[in-house]
Amino acid sequence: MDIQAYMQEVGRKARQASRAMAKAETRAKDAALLAIAAGIEANAQDLLAANARDMEQARTDGLEPALLDRLQLTEKTIASMAEGLRQIAALRDPIGEMGDFKFRPTGIQVGKMRVPLGVVGIIYEARPNVTADAAGLCIKSGNATILRGGREAFHCNQAIAQLVKSGLAEAGLPEAAVQIIETPDRAAVGELITMTEFVDVIVPRGGKGLIERIAKDARVPVIKHLDGICHVYIDDEADTDKAVRIADNAKTHRYAPCNTMETLLVHANAAQRVLLPLADIYRAKGVELRGCAATRDILPDAIAATEEDWRTEYLAPILSIRIVPDLDTAMDHINTYGSHHTDAIVTENYTKARRFLREVDSASVMVNASTRFADGFEYGLGAEIGISTDKIHARGPVGLEGLTSEKWIVLGNGEVRV
Ligand SMILES: NC(=O)C1=CN([C@@H]2O[C@H](COP(=O)(O)OP(=O)(O)OC[C@H]3O[C@@H](n4cnc5c(N)ncnc54)[C@H](OP(=O)(O)O)[C@@H]3O)[C@@H](O)[C@H]2O)C=CC1
Ligand SMILES: N[C@@H](CCC(=O)OP(=O)(O)O)C(=O)O
Structure with missing residues (x-):
């Protein structure tokens, strides 16, 4: 395959399709989403068979x-992929919405x-569910998309x-509005x-290798x-039950997502009361603990954490733990080692909660x-x-609105600039 020629063709078709999508009516976009949802349900066995091939190769x-x-x-x-598409169809279509109109002294109206x-x-x-979600959101927001x-x-x-x-074809929209690259070649x-x-x-969406390639x-x-x-x-000043429940869920609900906790920071005065019950839970779920020296005084079976651990996204049942003397050290740790994605404080103290919200530089x-x-559906x-x-x-x-921008609209009645 001549990849350059192939991608040029994909790009050309996408650009053409984007023009049709930008002016597509809401009911056509929703009809496409509902038809895709129905197609996914009707062809569930074929999807499972295709997925079984992928799973077998991935295990090998x-x-x-x-x-x-x-x-x-x-x-x-x-079923949830289909449901997601139906939910996108039920969302308000943001495209073409106009607002913020103000009359200017010149007589023009700007919005x-x-x-x-x-x-x-x-x-x-x-x-695979990202393929359906991304296609659905791009269709509803009137974009064409190329998925890899x-x-x-x-x-x-x-x-x-x-x-x-x-x-898309069933709804009279261009098939090229959603194209999936037909080669795994990078x-x-x-x-x-x-x-x-x-x-x-x-x-x-990805990790270090992708970051480097994109940056370059x-x-x-x-x-x-x-x-x-x-x-x-x-x-x-955290409530112990809330702290244990949140730190358990943030780590063990699922290990691979990007919003899973990788480092737990604990105030020294809360360490005994929260780390002992939490360590029991983590041990029972097979989570490997890596801790600072103070953590290992309380949890002697934790492995010694290194500087590298604070910078690591494990995407696995591994958790690093650091005991800190105060809120400032915790926030400094997060702003230094975090990836500005998602961070949480557990506290009953309103002032500290407000400081955390203001001073932690994360999405x-x-x-x-x-x-x-931290999830669009949630x-x-x-x-x-x-x-x-x-x-x-x-x-x-990022949902529908993140896939749009706003242009200025000017309404006049023959006004000219003097
Ligand atoms: N912020 C977010 O919304 C999300 C972030 N993530 C992050 O993604 C990472 C985990 O996913 P993982 O599958 O390991 O991610 P990868 O970065 O390995 O892969 C993601 C995609 O990028 C491609 N890719 C990776 N490196 C290159 C390269 N050098 N050149 C071209 N394409 C490349 C992959 O292709 P190929 O198949 O060829 O490897 C794949 O399509 C984690 O860091 C996670 O936090 C994951 C989901 C959502
Ligand atoms: N939307 C996700 C989080 C982002 C995501 O897709 O992450 P990943 O599991 O790494 O592909 C969720 O928490 O459900």
């Missing part, structure tokens, strides 16, 4: 259990209109792509991130959706809640493209 290649979990489709995940971004290229991990999922999900993604194409990623004439924005090669604007080195800080900052809530966005770790255009879970 020795993929980590948490990543196999992310790759696996089940009847339940297929804003919400419009799609155009062509969105999305590079993401081997997680992780190589391990290749067969399953191609099967979903066929269903997306059929749904040269295609290189083309995607440099095709400035065809692609308006790139959303990379991308010429298309990027909204980074990168790693999550997320923290929970348990304050000396989501939480008080007395699990970091696992935030009421219906679904998400991912969780932006960038500061501009969109920050945190």
Whole structure:
């Protein structure tokens, strides 16, 4: 395959489709979403078969259990993919909304209109439900999209792509509005991130290797959706039950997502009362603990944590723990070692909670809640493209609005500038 020629063709078709999508009526976009949802349900067995091929290869290649979990489709995940598309269809269509109109002294009226971004290229991990969610959000927000999922999900993604194409065609929308790159060759990623004439924005969801590649090669604007080195800080004024419940859930609810806690920070005065019950829970769930010297005084079976641990996103049943003397040290640790994704404080002290919200520089900052809530569905966005770790255009879970921008609208009646 001539990858450059192939990607140019993909880009050209996407640009053309984006024009049709930008003016598509809400009812056509919703009809496509509902048709894709129905297609996914009707073809569940084919999707499971395609996924079984991917899973078999991934096991042979020795993929980590948490990543196999992310790759696996089940009847339940297929049902929730379809449900997600129906929920996106039920969301208000933001495209074409106008507002903020103000009359100027010159007589003109100035306001804003919400419009799609155009062509969105999305590079993401081997997680087949992202293919359906990303396609759904791009369709509803009037964008065309080029999707490049992780190589391990290749067969399953191609099967979903066929269903997306059929749904778009059934609703009279261009099939090229959603294209899934038909080769796992990373040269295609290189083309995607440099095709400035065809692609308006790139959303990379991934870890260190992807970050380096994007930083080095991308010429298309990027909204980074990168790693999550997320923290929970348990304050000396934390309620013990809340602290244990939150620190358990933030680590063990699922190990692979980017919003899972990787480092637990505990105020020295709370360490005994929270670490002992938490360590029992973590041990029972097979979580390896790595701690600072003070942590190991309380939990002698914890492995000694190194500087490297504070910077590591394990995506696995491993947790680093540091005991800190005060809130300032906790916030300094988070701002130094974190990835500006999601961080939480557990405290009953209102002033400390407010300081944490103001001073921690992350996309989501939480008080007395699990970091696992950082998710588009949980935030009421219906679904998400991912969780932006960038500061501009969109920050945190990105839903429909994050895939749009606003243009200025000027209404006049023959006014001219003097
Ligand atoms: N913020 C967010 O919304 C999310 C962040 N993540 C983060 O993603 C990471 C884990 O996912 P994982 O699957 O390991 O991520 P990877 O970074 O390994 O892979 C993600 C995607 O990037 C591609 N990729 C990776 N490196 C390169 C490269 N050098 N050149 C071209 N393409 C590349 C992969 O392709 P290939 O298949 O060829 O490897 C895959 O499609 C974690 O850090 C997690 O926190 C995950 C989900 C959401
Ligand atoms: N949306 C996710 C978080 C982001 C995500 O997709 O992460 P990952 O499991 O690494 O692909 C969730 O918590 O459900």
